[in-house]
Amino acid sequence: MMLVVGLLCYAGFAGLCLGMERHYRDLVGRPPQARVSLGLRLAGSLLLAAGLWLAVVVDGGWSMGLVHWFAALMGSAMLLVFLMPYRPRWAVGLAGAAGVLGPALGLVL
Amino acid sequence: MKEGFRQAMAWLHTWAGLVFGWLLFAIFLTGTLSYFKDEVNHWTHPEIASHPLDDAAALDKAQRYLEQHAAGMKTWYINLPDERQPYIQVMYPGPSGRFANQILDAGSGQLAAARESMGGEFFYQFHYQLQLPYPWGRWLASLCALVMLVTLISGIITHKKIFKEFFTFRPRKGQRSWLDGHNAVGVLVLPFHLMITYSSLVIFMTMLLPGNILAQYGKQTTAIYDDLMPSRGVPAAANQPAPLVSLSELYRDFQQQAPGSRLGLIEVDHPGDANASVVFGRHGGDRIVHQIGYGRVYDGVSGALRFDRQVSSVPMMIAGGLYGMHMGHFAGPGLRWLYFLAGIGGTAMIGTGLVMWLGKRQLKHAKSARQPFHLCLVAVLNVMSMGGLMLAVIGFFYANRLLPFELAGRSGLEVRVFFWVWALSALHAALRPARQAWLEQLGLAALLYAGLPLLNAVTTGQGLNRSLAQGDWAMAGVDLTALAWGLLLAWAVRKLWRNVPVVKARKVAMSAEGEPT
Numbered sequence: 187m188m189l190v191v192g193l194l195c196y197a198g199f200a201g202l203c204l205g206m207e208r209h210y211r212d213l214v215g216r217p218p219q220a221r222v223s224l225g226l227r228l229a230g231s232l233l234l235a236a237g238l239w240l241a242v243v244v245d246g247g248w249s250m251g252l253v254h255w256f257a258a259l260m261g262s263a264m265l266l267v268f269l270m271p272y273r274p275r276w277a278v279g280l281a282g283a284a285g286v287l288g289p290a291l292g293l294v295l
Numbered sequence: 296m297k298e299g300f301r302q303a304m305a306w307l308h309t310w311a312g313l314v315f316g317w318l319l320f321a322i323f324l325t326g327t328l329s330y331f332k333d334e335v336n337h338w339t340h341p342e343i344a345s346h347p348l349d350d351a352a353a354l355d356k357a358q359r360y361l362e363q364h365a366a367g368m369k370t371w372y373i374n375l376p377d378e379r380q381p382y383i384q385v386m387y388p389g390p391s392g393r394f395a396n397q398i399l400d401a402g403s404g405q406l407a408a409a410r411e412s413m414g415g416e417f418f419y420q421f422h423y424q425l426q427l428p429y430p431w432g433r434w435l436a437s438l439c440a441l442v443m444l445v446t447l448i449s450g451i452i453t454h455k456k457i458f459k460e461f462f463t464f465r466p467r468k469g470q471r472s473w474l475d476g477h478n479a480v481g482v483l484v485l486p487f488h489l490m491i492t493y494s495s496l497v498i499f500m501t502m503l504l505p506g507n508i509l510a511q512y513g514k515q516t517t518a519i520y521d522d523l524m525p526s527r528g529v530p531a532a533a534n535q536p537a538p539l540v541s542l543s544e545l546y547r548d549f550q551q552q553a554p555g556s557r558l559g560l561i562e563v564d565h566p567g568d569a570n571a572s573v574v575f576g577r578h579g580g581d582r583i584v585h586q587i588g589y590g591r592v593y594d595g596v597s598g599a600l601r602f603d604r605q606v607s608s609v610p611m612m613i614a615g616g617l618y619g620m621h622m623g624h625f626a627g628p629g630l631r632w633l634y635f636l637a638g639i640g641g642t643a644m645i646g647t648g649l650v651m652w653l654g655k656r657q658l659k660h661a662k663s664a665r666q667p668f669h670l671c672l673v674a675v676l677n678v679m680s681m682g683g684l685m686l687a688v689i690g691f692f693y694a695n696r697l698l699p700f701e702l703a704g705r706s707g708l709e710v711r712v713f714f715w716v717w718a719l720s721a722l723h724a725a726l727r728p729a730r731q732a733w734l735e736q737l738g739l740a741a742l743l744y745a746g747l748p749l750l751n752a753v754t755t756g757q758g759l760n761r762s763l764a765q766g767d768w769a770m771a772g773v774d775l776t777a778l779a780w781g782l783l784l785a786w787a788v789r790k791l792w793r794n795v796p797v798v799k800a801r802k803v804a805m806s807a808e809g810e811p812t
Contacts, residue, residue: 188629203462249583253620256486257633263462263483264640271466 187245188254190295193288194237195255196262200281201230203266213274233288234259240292301452308449309652313673315442316649317680318425322439323645324684326422326491327638328415330623330631331776333379334769335415339695341755341770342409345381346401350558351543356404357383357561358542365395366567369532373542373561376401377580379769411705412695417713418688423495426714430502437503440495447488450481457482470654477647480640487637488644494617523611529564529572529592537569540598548598549575549591557581563595571595574604579624584615649677674729675721682736683720685784689743689777690716696754730791737788745781748774 203209205227210218218226237258242251269277328335337343357373365371365387374384383399400407413420424432451457461482464475481488501508505516512518546558557578564572576590584606592601606612619625623634653673660666666674694712698705724732751774752758762771 199462206459206462209462249616250625253583254630257630257637260484260487260637260640261633264480264636267462267464267479267483270462271464 187240187295188258190288190291191237191241191245191254192258192262193284194233194240194292195258196266197281197285197288198230198233198235198237199259199263199266200277200284201226201233203230203270204278204281205230209270213270213278229285233285236289236292244292244295301455304449304452308446308453311442311449312446312645312648313652315439315446316645316652317676318435319439319443320642320645320649320680321684322422322425322436323638323642324688325418327635327642328688329419329422330626330634330638331772332415332419334772335418337379337381337769338751338773339412339414339692340382340398340407340409341751341757343382343398343400343407344402345767346376348376348378350375351546353383353401354542354546354561356399356401357385358539360399360404361385361387361563361566362539369565371563371566373563375558375561377557377578382407410695410700412709413706414695417691417710426710433499433502437496437499440492443492444489444496447481447485447492451485454478454482470651470658473647473651473654477644477651480644480647484637484640484644487634488641490617490620491638491641494621497614497617498621500614523608529574530570532565532568533570535569536567537571537596539563539566539571539595540573540593542573545573545575545593545598548593548600552591552600559590560587566595569596572601579619579622581625583619583625584612585619585622585624586615646681649673649681653677671729675724675732678724678729678732678736679717679721682733682740683717683724685740686720686736686743687713687717689740689747692747692777693743693750696750734788734791737784737791741781741784741788743781744777744784747777747781 204213204218205223205225207218207223210223210226238251238255241255241258242248245251246254266277266281269280353375354373357375361368361371361373365385368387368389370387372386374380374386376383381401383401383404384396385399386394386396389395398407398409399405423436425435426432427435460475460478464472464479466472468475496503501516501519508516508519542561542563549556549558557580559576559578561576562572562574564574571594573593573595574590575593576588577586579585586606589604589606591603593599594601606615623631626634653670656670657666660670691709691713694709698708698712702708720736723736727735748759751770752760757767757770759771759774761767762774
């Protein structure tokens with residue numbers, strides 16, 4: 187379950203990151219449209235919130251859930267930030283996979 | 296925000312960070328290791344075999360041993376084996392006042408024939424006592440924690456682009472990369488840093504802020520615990536002998552009343568007396584809130600439940616919650632690894648800060664042939680506090696395997712090896728040029744860390760081939776982590792080796808500019 191929370195958080199952070207012009211340009215290669223940026227940021231925020239919801243409501247209650255969510259936030263953000271400069275393709279690929287797998291597994295479990 | 300304020304905070308961050316950074320690095324690194332205290336204990340006591348867990352049988356064995364060897368003692372403490380600890384631990388204040396702490400084999404119930412070693416307990420105690428006499432070590436560690444909190448908060452204020460550069464890390468750009476890395480681990484793991492630092496102050500709050508307690512209770516400061524925990528007291532000895540109830544039967548009762556709960560520390564007061572009591576503490580793995588001293592209190596003769604000590608007040612719940620989050624006893628394997636990585640992140644944040652402080656100032660003196668004395672001093676302290684500490688840590692592990700089994704005072708000697716290695720590394724750092732000192736110490740550390748699995752395999756026969764095959768993940772985990780750390784250090788050495796030092800690069804560049812083309 188924590189892994190799913192981690193996937194959601196990773197996808198969420200990736201969304202927020204790609205929603206920033208500089209990172210989008212670095213990773214995609216061209217400047218983003220304003221609507222795309224906004225959409226990415228929105229999706230990112232929603233995914234992070236979904237992670238919180240999954241950790242707290244579905245899984246562990248407030249005490250364990252919050253701890254798990256924060257742990258997932260920190261772990262996924264570190265992974266994303268240190269993966270990007272060295273393996274940008276992996277970072278984006280993983281974000282795509284996490285963005286699909288995370289919500290899907292969250293709904294199944 | 297006013298620039299003056301931000302600059303003042305930057306100054307505070309820089310200097311508080313420098314002065315306390317060396318010690319904080321050691322506290323963070325050894326504290327991080329303590330998340331795997333039980334696993335390190337297992338590694339340092341390879342003779343103790345794991346047995347299938349059976350709480351009731353283990354209780355019987357502990358009781359039998361204590362009745363034979365510690366009859367008439369005022370209090371017994373028992374820790375049962377669990378997934379992370381293979382042995383039974385019994386403790387009691389001995390006749391001479393010395394606290395006896397013994398390890399029993401969970402199979403035979405007799406003293407385990409294991410090498411004498413503090414194991415993970417050493418790193419754990421070092422991280423809050425710094426090997427200084429009580430209470431000075433705790434005070435110094437607490438002061439460090441307070442300064443850490445100050446540097447964290449001043450660091451947040453100093454960091455101008457906390458959101459704009461939230462995801463930014465640009466490698467291979469010299470000072471820029473160090474700053475990016477420092478900021479990234481600082482900001483991304485900030486919840487952990489704040490939690491760990493603040494909770495460490497909460498853990499020692501009665502020592503650090505005794506004013507209220509002294510004002511309310513005067514000299515009888517322990518009375519506060521009676522008020523906080525009304526059912527704390529157990530009856531005094533009646534001085535009439537009566538047989539102690541069977542602990543394993545009590546345990547069956549406990550299992551019926553609280554199904555699924557695990558046992559934490561078990562305390563037996565006045566065993567063999569008519570007024571004996573048994574306290575079944577709660578296992579730290581069951582809840583986040585740390586509940587030392589809480590649990591079910593039974594009559595030690597009849598086995599009747601006297602009362603159930605529970606955390607009652609909200610402030611106690613918050614303090615216990617912070618305590619529990621600091622220790623992380625509740626964490627399963629996945630979360631425990633994240634704790635460990637977050638701790639490494641904190642350690643790295645301190646380390647990068649120290650490196651940057653020096654690098655920035657060395658640039659200013661790049662043109663002069665000799666660096667000023669204070670920069671040389673900081674360079675030596677940096678090497679010794681980081682490279683040297685890593686050598687000292689691995690030195691402890693090597694001492695554990697290489698010191699003779701029967702040696703008297705063996706566990707003390709292991710600790711001394713740790714400090715000898717650390718002192719030698721300081722000497723080495725003082726004698727060698729800084730870059731050479733880094734290369735040599737990190738290079739040696741890389742070899743030693745990567746070689747640990749080999750040493751383990753040769754000296755105990757419990758190398759990776761066996762531990763992995765048997766599923767002994769604690770043993771294999773320590774070996775594999777050391778190996779991974781060794782490879783990481785080797786990578787760092789390679790990077791440092793190829794990287795022409797800034798000072799030299801400047802000189803080369805300048806002489807190149809001066810040359811006619």
